Amino acid sequence: MALPPESRLPLALPGFEHVRRGWHNAFDAYAARLLPGEYYVTPHNEGVYTTLGSCISACIRDRVTGIGGMNHFMLPASASGDKDGWKSTSLSSATRYGNFAMEHLINVILKNGGQRQNLEVKLFGGGRIMKNMTDIGMRNISFARDYLQTEGLRVTSEDVGDIFPRMVVFFPATGKVRVKRLRSLHNNTIAAQETQYLGSIEDKPVSGDVELF
Amino acid sequence: MTDKISELLQGIEGLVTLPDVFIRINKLVEDPDSTAAGIAQAVSQDPSFTVRLLRVANSPFYGFSSTIDTVSRAVTVIGTKQIRNLALSTSVARTFAGLPNDLVSMENFWRHSLYCALIARILARQIRRCDAEAVFTAGLLHDIGELVIFNRLPEQAKESLLLVLDSGDELPVYQAEQQVMGFDHAQLGGELARQWNLPPMLQECIAFHHDIQKAQQYPLEAAVVHIANILALMAEVGTLDTDDVSPIDPHAWEVTGLDADEVIVASVQEAREEIAEAEKLFLGN
Numbered sequence: 001m002a003l004p005p006e007s008r009l010p011l012a013l014p015g016f017e018h019v020r021r022g023w024h025n026a027f028d029a030y031a032a033r034l035l036p037g038e039y040y041v042t043p044h045n046e047g048v049y050t051t052l053g054s055c056i057s058a059c060i061r062d063r064v065t066g067i068g069g070m071n072h073f074m075l076p077a078s079a080s081g082d083k084d085g086w087k088s089t090s091l092s093s094a095t096r097y098g099n100f101a102m103e104h105l106i107n108v109i110l111k112n113g114g115q116r117q118n119l120e121v122k123l124f125g126g127g128r129i130m131k132n133m134t135d136i137g138m139r140n141i142s143f144a145r146d147y148l149q150t151e152g153l154r155v156t157s158e159d160v161g162d163i164f165p166r167m168v169v170f171f172p173a174t175g176k177v178r179v180k181r182l183r184s185l186h187n188n189t190i191a192a193q194e195t196q197y198l199g200s201i202e203d204k205p206v207s208g209d210v211e212l213f
Numbered sequence: 214m215t216d217k218i219s220e221l222l223q224g225i226e227g228l229v230t231l232p233d234v235f236i237r238i239n240k241l242v243e244d245p246d247s248t249a250a251g252i253a254q255a256v257s258q259d260p261s262f263t264v265r266l267l268r269v270a271n272s273p274f275y276g277f278s279s280t281i282d283t284v285s286r287a288v289t290v291i292g293t294k295q296i297r298n299l300a301l302s303t304s305v306a307r308t309f310a311g312l313p314n315d316l317v318s319m320e321n322f323w324r325h326s327l328y329c330a331l332i333a334r335i336l337a338r339q340i341r342r343c344d345a346e347a348v349f350t351a352g353l354l355h356d357i358g359e360l361v362i363f364n365r366l367p368e369q370a371k372e373s374l375l376l377v378l379d380s381g382d383e384l385p386v387y388q389a390e391q392q393v394m395g396f397d398h399a400q401l402g403g404e405l406a407r408q409w410n411l412p413p414m415l416q417e418c419i420a421f422h423h424d425i426q427k428a429q430q431y432p433l434e435a436a437v438v439h440i441a442n443i444l445a446l447m448a449e450v451g452t453l454d455t456d457d458v459s460p461i462d463p464h465a466w467e468v469t470g471l472d473a474d475e476v477i478v479a480s481v482q483e484a485r486e487e488i489a490e491a492e493k494l495f496l497g498n
């Protein structure tokens with residue numbers, strides 16, 4: 001569905017007013033800037049963009065109505081410190097944040113007129129940007145793929161893994177995505193942002209008040 | 214602006230110093246009365262540089278047909294000016310090891326610089342009257358100001374990089390630095406090169422690699438390093454699409470007479486083939 005590009009900042013859906021948005025010459029459009037842990041859904045012809053290290057972003061849209069959005073998340077490390085912990089005992093606590101990020105995005109799209117059978121998904125990120133770290137990017141990729149398969153949602157394209165950070169901009173109205181690999185100069189800055197986010201979710205109690213759908 | 218730069222550079226005195234062997238050779242090359250034998254002697258006084266020099270001279274990087282097994286032969290075959298460049302190029306990573314930082318790993322920093330050096334050399338070989346070996350050194354040194362900023366002004370450096378990320382990687386790093394600090398890494402590096410009495414060609418390439426129209430004496434070399442810097446970004450992230458990196462100043466193509474369609478893909482690919490060997494020669498121990 002071809003919507004005309006917005007000539008002024010479109011109204012944000014309720015709950016997304018805090019997301020930073022502005023005009024971008026490079027995208028020739030208004031766009032929302034996502035930080036780790038945030039997500040954004042829009043029924044308008046505006047972009048959503050983020051920069052990803054080992055975090056992952058799902059871009060989901062209803063291909064008929066054009067409503068859609070993006071999230072940006074990662075799974076926390078196992079609380080037990082056991083290297084396989086996330087697969088066994090801590091599975092639920094580690095993945096609940098992933099489930100949370102995916103379900104919020106999908107539910108808001110559905111609540112605003114999206115139809116489950118029309119949803120298409122694109123997946124980005126999960127890079128191994130720090131040399132001497134365990135491959136947490138791969139964990140995030142595996143989680144997202146498993147989640148989408150379980151939910152019966154089709155991934156129409158993806159650019160995941162490898163050693164590069166990425167800048168991703170997604171236009172839900174058209175489905176257009178641009179992925180740009182970022183130079184290694186940005187690795188540490190992006191990793192620091194993600195570590196800070198990880199710290200903020202790990203500080204939350206495991207049996208907390210996360211609402212599951 | 215210049216006050217801030219001088220202050221920063223005063224702060225790094227003692228942390229980074231040029232190797233003695235470079236300073237000696239530099240003086241000799243500038244001295245009209247010096248001889249090749251005198252330069253060979255200066256080289257020999259530094260056993261570790263002697264080893265590095267012979268290693269480079271006998272590597273595929275030069276591709277000489279015969280073995281170069283003495284310093285005097287290396288000086289004759291390679292040339293005195295180029296020996297001076299090599300004294301700088303083979304020691305630059307060590308020279309700046311005194312400026313560690315939390316924003317970029319030295320390995321990643323020097324890989325970008327080495328890509329720029331390799332591509333500058335590849336481009337210069339296709340241009341008449343452009344010293345390929347000299348612009349190699351310029352490429353290797355072009356971002357040295359960045360290491361000073363990252364070490365001395367870590368908070369402002371971080372703020373600059375966050376601005377770049379917030380822009381969706383549209384705002385170039387040097388412009389973000391200007392917004393945050395009032396100057397950029399190119400200006401700072403150029404001033405450092407001037408204080409160090411590096412050859413004027415190196416000074417201009419470092420100072421003007423983002424602003425080539427300001428280059429007075431060496432516009433050609435500055436333009437080569439400018440193009441090489443952008444193509445180095447392509448080599449680094451493994452793309453052959455110029456839309457994935459910052460734009461190249463169209464003026465650089467005019468000055469060099471190079472044809473973008475002919476050189477971009479070929480030089481990026483060639484540099485990617487050369488990088489592993491070059492890392493061993495220039496960034497190894």
